[in-house]
Each structure stands twice: as C-alpha cells, then as structure tokens.
Amino acid sequence: MHGQKASLLAGRGVEFAGAAIEDLLKKNPNLTIEKDGLVFFQTEGDMTITIRVVDELGKLSLRTVYEANGVKNDRVHDEYSRLIKNLDIEGGPGLAGALADWIDSDDEPRLYGAESADYRAAYNKPYTPANAYLESVDDLLMIKGYDPEIFRLISPLVSAYNTGGLVNINTAPEEALMALSDDMTGELAKKIKGARASSPFRNTSDLMKVSGF
Structure with a gap:
C-alpha cells in the first residue's frame, strides 16, 4: 500500500510540476532553466516528494x-x-x-x-x-x-x-x-x-x- 501511495503521489507530482511551469511561463515567457533545474515540492498527508525539472x-x-x-x-x-x-x-x-x-x-x-x-x-x-x-x-x-x-x-x-x-x-x-x-x-x-x-x-x-x- 505504501508503494502504491508513493507511486500515486509521484504521478500527481509530475502533473503539479507541469502546471507550475505553465504558470511560471505565463508570468515570465522568457523563463530559462539553469543546470540545477527548477525544484518543486508536493505534499500529501505525511508524504512529500521533491520534483526537479531539467532541460x-x-x-x-x-x-x-x-x-x-x-x-x-x-x-x-x-x-x-x-x-x-x-x-x-x-x-x-x-x-x-x-x-x-x-x-x-x-x-x-x-x-x-x-x-x-x-x-x-x-x-x-x-x-x-x-x-x-x-x-x-x-x-x-x-x-x-x-x-x-x-x-x-x-x-x-x-x-x-x-x-x-x-x-x-x-x-x-x-x-x-x-x-x-x-x-x-x-x-x-x-x-x-x-x-x-x-x-x-x-x-x-x-x-x-x-x-x-
């Protein structure tokens, strides 16, 4: 069950990161991603995942x-x-x-x-x-x-x-x-x-x- 929850949270994290990048692009169309990437955090209940987006x-x-x-x-x-x-x-x-x-x-x-x-x-x-x-x-x-x-x-x-x-x-x-x-x-x-x-x-x-x- 723990593994299933982690998998679901990871999937939602990807969706969350995609939406966050879309929002950032609306605010700054010239957004660039440096070497360390863009980092987002997604929390659900007692679990938190870190999403790093790199080009x-x-x-x-x-x-x-x-x-x-x-x-x-x-x-x-x-x-x-x-x-x-x-x-x-x-x-x-x-x-x-x-x-x-x-x-x-x-x-x-x-x-x-x-x-x-x-x-x-x-x-x-x-x-x-x-x-x-x-x-x-x-x-x-x-x-x-x-x-x-x-x-x-x-x-x-x-x-x-x-x-x-x-x-x-x-x-x-x-x-x-x-x-x-x-x-x-x-x-x-x-x-x-x-x-x-x-x-x-x-x-x-x-x-x-x-x-x-």
Missing part, C-alpha cells in the same frame, strides 16, 4: 555521438571528446570508443573500445554490450572505463534523451557550452549565461551579439 536539450547528446551502425557523428563526437578533455578526465579516446562499441551492432572492438569478449574476460562483467542506444545516463556505469567518479563528472552534462544532437544554448550549463567549440572559452560561456538571464536567445543572430564572438 535534457541543454545537455550534450549521447544518443547521436554514434549511429546504431557505429558510424561517428563528427560534430557531436568532437563535442563529447572536448567535454571529457575540459573536465580533465583521462582516457578520453577509450571512453568514446567504449561508448561506440556499446551502441554499434557488431562485435568487433574498435581502437580503445570494448566488445563482448572484453567484458567477459578482462572486466569480469556478467553482461555484454547492449548493441543499442543508452536508455538512460545511468547506463554509462555499465560501460568500460566509466567508473563512479567519471560518471559523477559527466552525468549532469549529457543526455540519453536528446535525440536531435543540438544543444539548447538557453539552458546549457557552462561546461556544456565550452564543449561546443574550441573557441568557446570559460569567459565567453559566462557572458552567454549572463546575457540569456535577461533575454534568452531566439536565434543565432542574438547569440552573435554577445561580446567575444
């Missing part, structure tokens, strides 16, 4: 780094590799290669990657690559090289649900902005965040008005 499009896409056939999307791959480098995470090529082998449909390990034999032998894992897209960011923890510390650094900045591969400049955290280009410095990313706080970007022309472009 998955403000994160780098794990869905489009590689196609299902293993073909690399150069732009998104470069963004992902740049993110790993900017976070001072060692073994960037290995992380990208292991992610590709997890997604692609073959069983041939690429350079720095890992396929079925690697998981069974070297890593003593009771499973093999899914040969499918990640269902959630948590799946990274099953992939070669993604230990809890690396996951802690990467997970807030990447999404398994961003299927288009583009990043929403109006909600992307500073680290994600810096991964978009080698020319995107920390200073420029801060300027973008400051500019969008008062007036969200509507198009590329608006973005180009930021000092530093």
Whole structure:
C-alpha cells in the first residue's frame, strides 16, 4: 500500500510540476532553466516528494555521438571528446570508443573500445554490450572505463534523451557550452549565461551579439 501511495503521489507530482511551469511561463515567457533545474515540492498527508525539472536539450547528446551502425557523428563526437578533455578526465579516446562499441551492432572492438569478449574476460562483467542506444545516463556505469567518479563528472552534462544532437544554448550549463567549440572559452560561456538571464536567445543572430564572438 505504501508503494502504491508513493507511486500515486509521484504521478500527481509530475502533473503539479507541469502546471507550475505553465504558470511560471505565463508570468515570465522568457523563463530559462539553469543546470540545477527548477525544484518543486508536493505534499500529501505525511508524504512529500521533491520534483526537479531539467532541460535534457541543454545537455550534450549521447544518443547521436554514434549511429546504431557505429558510424561517428563528427560534430557531436568532437563535442563529447572536448567535454571529457575540459573536465580533465583521462582516457578520453577509450571512453568514446567504449561508448561506440556499446551502441554499434557488431562485435568487433574498435581502437580503445570494448566488445563482448572484453567484458567477459578482462572486466569480469556478467553482461555484454547492449548493441543499442543508452536508455538512460545511468547506463554509462555499465560501460568500460566509466567508473563512479567519471560518471559523477559527466552525468549532469549529457543526455540519453536528446535525440536531435543540438544543444539548447538557453539552458546549457557552462561546461556544456565550452564543449561546443574550441573557441568557446570559460569567459565567453559566462557572458552567454549572463546575457540569456535577461533575454534568452531566439536565434543565432542574438547569440552573435554577445561580446567575444
């Protein structure tokens, strides 16, 4: 019964958060969601749940780094590799290669990657690559090289649900902005965040008005 009550409360919490966001947008059409998201609380009786709403499009896409056939999307791959480098995470090529082998449909390990034999032998894992897209960011923890510390650094900045591969400049955290280009410095990313706080970007022309472009 307790589990059923929690499930019902969670469902109502989603409805509550949706209504709250709609109300906020009426008051402020230029509402933006920062890295930590929008937080709402829903209480019913002796139970309270916390609802955090984040924009998955403000994160780098794990869905489009590689196609299902293993073909690399150069732009998104470069963004992902740049993110790993900017976070001072060692073994960037290995992380990208292991992610590709997890997604692609073959069983041939690429350079720095890992396929079925690697998981069974070297890593003593009771499973093999899914040969499918990640269902959630948590799946990274099953992939070669993604230990809890690396996951802690990467997970807030990447999404398994961003299927288009583009990043929403109006909600992307500073680290994600810096991964978009080698020319995107920390200073420029801060300027973008400051500019969008008062007036969200509507198009590329608006973005180009930021000092530093």
